[in-house]
Amino acid sequence: MTQTAVTSKRRAQALALPNLLTYGRLAAVPVVAALLLGFTEHWARWTALGVFVAAGVTDFLDGYFARIWQQQSPLGRMLDPIADKLLVSTSLLALVADNTLTGWTIWAAIIILCREILVSGLREHLAELKVRLPVSAIAKWKTAAQLVALGFFIAGPAGEAVLPGTVKIGEALLWAAAILTLYTGFDYLQAAWAHFGEDEAA
Numbered sequence: 001m002t003q004t005a006v007t008s009k010r011r012a013q014a015l016a017l018p019n020l021l022t023y024g025r026l027a028a029v030p031v032v033a034a035l036l037l038g039f040t041e042h043w044a045r046w047t048a049l050g051v052f053v054a055a056g057v058t059d060f061l062d063g064y065f066a067r068i069w070q071q072q073s074p075l076g077r078m079l080d081p082i083a084d085k086l087l088v089s090t091s092l093l094a095l096v097a098d099n100t101l102t103g104w105t106i107w108a109a110i111i112i113l114c115r116e117i118l119v120s121g122l123r124e125h126l127a128e129l130k131v132r133l134p135v136s137a138i139a140k141w142k143t144a145a146q147l148v149a150l151g152f153f154i155a156g157p158a159g160e161a162v163l164p165g166t167v168k169i170g171e172a173l174l175w176a177a178a179i180l181t182l183y184t185g186f187d188y189l190q191a192a193w194a195h196f197g198e199d200e201a202a
Contacts, residue, residue, distance in 0.1 A: 019073065021062040025083040028055035029090050036094040036154065045158035052154050055087055056147040081123075084143055085116045091150045100156045105171045108178035112146065115185040122188055138187065142180040149173035 028051050035048035062080060092109045095101040101109060152159065152170030159166030 016073070018062040019079065021058040022079045022083050025055045025058045025062075025087060026079070028052065029083075029086045032087070032154070033090050033094045036091075036098055036100075042158035042161065045154065045156055049151060049154045049158075052087075052091065052147075052151060056151075059084060059143065059147070085120065088143075088146050088150065089113055089116060091154065095150070095153050095156075100153050100167065101170075101174075105174055108171075108174045111178040112174075112181050115181045118185055119188050138180065139184045142177060142184050145173060145177035145180055149177050 031051050032048050032055070035044045035051070038044070059080075089112075092101065092113065096106060096109060149170050152166050152173060155162075155166050163169075
């Protein structure tokens with residue numbers, strides 16, 4: 001295959017619909033943060049929630065279309081978890097900053113953030129060893145639980161006007177997500193443990 005053909009193939013992969021959906025999720029991150037931190041009106045909360053939900057839906061659709069159309073690519077496998085982590089982490093930080101997420105529930109956010117950093121480090125280390133760390137089924141449920149919990153928090157005061165206890169529901173769901181986060185983090189650590197030290201032995 002010529003260099004031109006390789007370049008064209010990579011460009012086509014980069015512009016495939018699953019990757020475009022992932023780009024959209026990345027673009028949603030600063031929009032959600034800006035709406036949460038830049039405005040206090042209820043319309044901003046509902047708009048942020050709409051953008052956040054749309055971004056969450058793309059997390060399902062990009063993988064679905066990549067599988068049925070056989071458009072999986074190294075770029076997509078790299079960007080998909082990054083987009084998830086950026087969306088969750090930025091939303092958590094913004095919600096703490098605007099005092100929607102307070103008290104002991106901040107520890108749930110800390111658990112989630114620490115786990116994401118740990119797993120990212122594991123993936124980077126294993127990538128150097130040419131070892132893949134595939135996403136587990138429970139990890140997908142963990143991500144879904146985080147997104148649903150954050151949706152209630154993002155609705156926040158606007159949601160309370162419609163459904164009293166919105167933030168409390170978010171708190172309970174975030175703690176459930178934190179427990180799943182701990183479990184999956186330990187699961188990934190176990191999977192990676194067998195490969196620790198391989199670079200030294202090589």
